[in-house]
Amino acid sequence: MIENVTLLAAFGAGLLSFISPCVLPLIPGYLSYISGLSLDEMRGTGTAAVAAPVRSRVIVSSLAFILGFSLVFVALGASASVIGQFLM
Numbered sequence: 001m002i003e004n005v006t007l008l009a010a011f012g013a014g015l016l017s018f019i020s021p022c023v024l025p026l027i028p029g030y031l032s033y034i035s036g037l038s039l040d041e042m043r044g045t046g047t048a049a050v051a052a053p054v055r056s057r058v059i060v061s062s063l064a065f066i067l068g069f070s071l072v073f074v075a076l077g078a079s080a081s082v083i084g085q086f087l088m
Contacts (some may be wrong), residue, residue: 035061 017023032039035058044054 031058031062034058034065 028039028042032042035042037054037057042054042058
C-alpha cells in the first residue's frame, strides 16, 4: 500500500540522508571531481578576484552534473512507465 508523503517530509528525508556522517565527508571530493579543481584551488587565497571565478566554476559544474543526473533518472522512470503501460 502506497501512502501519501508530503513534499516537506520527502525534502526532510533527503536532507537528513545528505548530511549523514556517511555522505557529508564525501562532498569535497565530489565537488573537486565535478569541477576539475583541487581542494586547495577551491579554497583559493581569499581574495575576491580569485574566489569569484572558482566559486562560479564549482556552481556551474555542480548544476550541470545535477541536471544531467536528473535527466537520466527521469528518462529511466518515464521509460519504465511506458514499458509498464505496454505490458498491461
